Amino acid sequence: MTKLTTESYKGVRDFYPEDQAVQNYIFKVLREVSESFGYVEYGASILEPAELYRAKSGDEIVNEQTYTFTDRGEREVTLRPEMTPTVARMVAAKKRELSFPLRWYSIPNLFRYERPQKGRLREHWQLNVDLFGLEGIEADADVISVAYNILRKFGLKENQFEIKINSRKLLDEEAKELGLDESKKKELRLLIDKKNKMEVDEFNQKLKEIAGETFSLKTEASGEVLEVIEMLKKSGITNVIFDSSIVRGFDYYTGIVFEVFDTNPENRRAILGGGRYDDLLTIFGGEKVPAVGFGFGDVMIREVLESYDLLPTYTSTTDLCIIPFNKNCFEHTSSLAMTLRKAGLAVVVDYSGKKVADGFKKADKDKIPFALVVGEEEISSGEYKIKELKTTTETKLKAEEIASFVKHLTI
RNA sequence: GUGGCUAUAGUUUAGUGGUAAAACUCCAGUUUGUGGAACUGGUAUCGAGAGUUCGAUUCUCUCUAGCCACCCCA
Numbered sequence: 001m002t003k004l005t006t007e008s009y010k011g012v013r014d015f016y017p018e019d020q021a022v023q024n025y026i027f028k029v030l031r032e033v034s035e036s037f038g039y040v041e042y043g044a045s046i047l048e049p050a051e052l053y054r055a056k057s058g059d060e061i062v063n064e065q066t067y068t069f070t071d072r073g074e075r076e077v078t079l080r081p082e083m084t085p086t087v088a089r090m091v092a093a094k095k096r097e098l099s100f101p102l103r104w105y106s107i108p109n110l111f112r113y114e115r116p117q118k119g120r121l122r123e124h125w126q127l128n129v130d131l132f133g134l135e136g137i138e139a140d141a142d143v144i145s146v147a148y149n150i151l152r153k154f155g156l157k158e159n160q161f162e163i164k165i166n167s168r169k170l171l172d173e174e175a176k177e178l179g180l181d182e183s184k185k186k187e188l189r190l191l192i193d194k195k196n197k198m199e200v201d202e203f204n205q206k207l208k209e210i211a212g213e214t215f216s217l218k219t220e221a222s223g224e225v226l227e228v229i230e231m232l233k234k235s236g237i238t239n240v241i242f243d244s245s246i247v248r249g250f251d252y253y254t255g256i257v258f259e260v261f262d263t264n265p266e267n268r269r270a271i272l273g274g275g276r277y278d279d280l281l282t283i284f285g286g287e288k289v290p291a292v293g294f295g296f297g298d299v300m301i302r303e304v305l306e307s308y309d310l311l312p313t314y315t316s317t318t319d320l321c322i323i324p325f326n327k328n329c330f331e332h333t334s335s336l337a338m339t340l341r342k343a344g345l346a347v348v349v350d351y352s353g354k355k356v357a358d359g360f361k362k363a364d365k366d367k368i369p370f371a372l373v374v375g376e377e378e379i380s381s382g383e384y385k386i387k388e389l390k391t392t393t394e395t396k397l398k399a400e401e402i403a404s405f406v407k408h409l410t411i
Numbered sequence: 412g413u414g415g416c417u418a419u420a421g422u423u424u425a426g427u428g429g430u431a432a433a434a435c436u437c438c439a440g441u442u443u444g445u446g447g448a449a450c451u452g453g454u455a456u457c458g459a460g461a462g463u464u465c466g467a468u469u470c471u472c473u474c475u476a477g478c479c480a481c482c483c484c485a
Contacts, residue, residue, distance in 0.1 A: 005458095007476070064412080065483070082485035110485065115412080117479065126485075193484090249484055273485095295485065325444060360446035375444060389446070 011122025018314045023125070025312050026301055027107055030127045033150045037142065039103040039129055044086045046109065050076035052085045067111050079111040083128040084252075084280070084293065091132055091291075092284035100133025100289075103142075119269070119299055129274075130293030137224050139292050140256040140276060141231045147260060147272055147294055148237050154301070155310040161271065163232075164243035165258040167225045168275070170218060171247060178211050186251070192217070195245040217244040228256060252277040256292065262304055271304050272296040316367045319406050320386075323350045323359035325375030333374045336384075336399060343403035364389045370406055 008014045015023055031041065050068050067079040080086055083106060091098065109125050116122055129146050131139045144163060151161055171192070175185040188210050195203055208214055221229060221242030232240050248257045257275035261268055274294020281289040305311050320340065324333040330351065337347045348368070350359045356373055363371040372386045385394045386402060388409065397405055 005476090010476075065485090080485095084485080112483095112485070114483075116477090117481095120484085124485095297485085323445080355443065356445050358446080362446085364446055371445085373444060377444085385445090387445075392446085394445090 009122075011116040013121065013123070021314050021317075022302065022311055023298065026298060026305075027125075029153050030105075030107060030150060030296070033153050034105040034127070034129055034146060036149075037103065037146050039105040039131075039146065042087070042090065042104050042106050044080075044083075044090065044106070044108070046079055046111070047077050048080050048086060048089075050078040052089065053078055053081065065112050065114050067113050080108065081110055081112050083108045083110065083126065083295070084130075084277070087128065087130055087293075088280050088291070089284060091289060092281045092286065095281075095286065095289065101139070102132040103130075104132070105129045119303060121299055125298040127296040127298075128293060129296075130291060132289050132291045134292075135278070135290045137228050137231065137256070139290070140224075140228050141235070143274065143292050143294055144228070144232060144240070144258060145235060145237065147274070147296065148232075150296070151260070154305055156304070156308060158239050160263055160308060161239065162261050162263050163237070163240040163258060164246045164261060165225055165228060165240060165256060166242065166244055166246040167223065167256050168247070168253050169223065169255060170225070170244070174215070174218075178213070178215065180211070184210060189247045190249070192245055192247045193249055219244065224256060248273060248275055250277075252280045254278045258294070262307075264307065267307065269300075271300045314367055315369065317346055318348050318366070318368045319345045319410060320347045320370040320372070320402075321350055321359065321363035321366070321368045322347060323356055323363075323371060323373045325356065325373055327353060329374045329376070329379065332379050336374060339399060340403055343400075345403050345406055360387075360389070369410060372402075 013019070035041075050066075053066060066081045069077055071077050086108075087104060087106070091102065091104075106128050107125055108128065109123055111123050112120075113122065114120075127150075129143055131143055134142075144165070148163065152158070171185070171189060175188060180188060188207075191203070191206055191210060198206075204214075225242050229240050229242065232238075246257055246259050248259075253275040255276035255278065257273075259270045259273040262271055272294055274292070276290070276292040278290045279288055280291065302311070322333050322337055324330050330349075333349055337349050340347045350362065352358070352362075359373070360371055369390065370386055370388055372384045374384070378384050383396050383398055384402065385396050386405065387394045395405065
């Protein structure tokens with residue numbers, strides 16, 4: 001018989017309980033902050049018809065970087081590489097029933113078929129926050145505010161990250177002044193997107209090649225960019241700056257675009273990004289629906305929180321481990337456990353039959369905060385010595401006192 | 412898709428052309444009511460396949476996986 005490998009599939013992660021606890025913590029913060037701004041959660045299948053992504057972009061590269069296969073009914077199916085087309089499809093499908101403006105969020109897992117590297121895996125989870133139905137810049141400020149508050153809730157200080165914003169409209173104006181057609185404009189955008197990866201001279205040289213003449217990018221915020229910065233400043237968000245090199249790679253953005261950067265000079269990386277895409281829903285026919293949103297990937301969140309030492313330490317979701325002294329005590333132990341569960345505690349019983357010492361050892365290794373032994377003494381007296389493993393202090397309590405005692409200490 | 416580096420116990424690492432060490436972890440004990448200590452013992456077809464060789468974990472090739480960079484960026 002061939003041995004199966006225990007390795008996970010290339011580029012995807014296993015979440016052992018300690019990893020899952022981190023993931024749960026991250027998701028909890030994402031949900032709490034999104035919901036505090038009135039965003040409601042939605043979900044959808046991982047599978048989408050392949051044409052959903054082809055429609056959006058003619059680039060074959062995009063299609064090569066997806067997991068796409070043919071199902072038994074000869075349909076081309078893709079594992080979603082991003083959530084925006086899905087949410088656009090959902091909104092477009094029920095446009096007349098939904099009440100706008102619509103504030104929606106989701107934390108889907110997304111897939112891309114490419115070589116894994118630092119910060120980029122084949123499967124990741126990404127918070128998507130989108131606001132549909134508002135044309136004004138209040139909407140842009142609203143979603144940026146959500147992003148800002150998520151980072152603050154994770155414990156980042158305002159000087160540890162920076163929100164860089166720009167508008168596609170500025171780029172459109174410049175392209176118009178230079179008389180560039182659509183394909184030249186796209187070339188220009190892709191060049192600007194790579195600006196920080198090349199030397200200044202090389203960038204200027206290429207800029208001249210595309211534009212046909214020398215020109216420099218704007219250095220001062222203007223128009224809606226300025227307005228958004230001002231609006232955010234009024235709500236107490238002061239780490240927002242204009243940056244003409246923020247353009248985002250995607251075709252569908254139409255207005256404000258933004259990216260949040262880690263300010264640590266060791267790793268000045270974009271940690272999240274988004275923008276306005278007012279025309280995207282027209283691919284489903286019908287009139288357009290203004291929309292603005294952003295995506296925030298879990299791999300990047302973890303890396304950033306880890307680098308600032310902001311990840312919580314692991315504790316078990318189990319409150320108490322009960323160790324029966326011997327098999328004769330099993331029955332009493334399990335009924336005590338059931339009583340405590342009804343009182344709201346998460347309780348595990350150590351049925352291993354090993355020594356009491358081993359029971360304590362395992363409870364501690366599992367990071368369970370409390371343990372108690374049930375033996376003949378306890379059964380006859382009705383009093384239990386509950387031990388807090390971290391401090392090793394023992395407290396003698398009656399069964400009905402245990403739940404409130406534990407809850408009081410674990411909060 | 413392209414390139415570079417890597418691959419030895421569960422983990423982190425030694426090491427050699429003649430079948431492998433250490434630390435920590437884990438498991439079992441040290442004669443049965445309280446853990447994080449100590450002691451004893453156990454745990455590796457040296458990533459997979461092929462080649463060179465009397466003989467390869469050690470050299471060569473292929474594959475796979477990991478890390479990193481590029482490409483691209485959701």
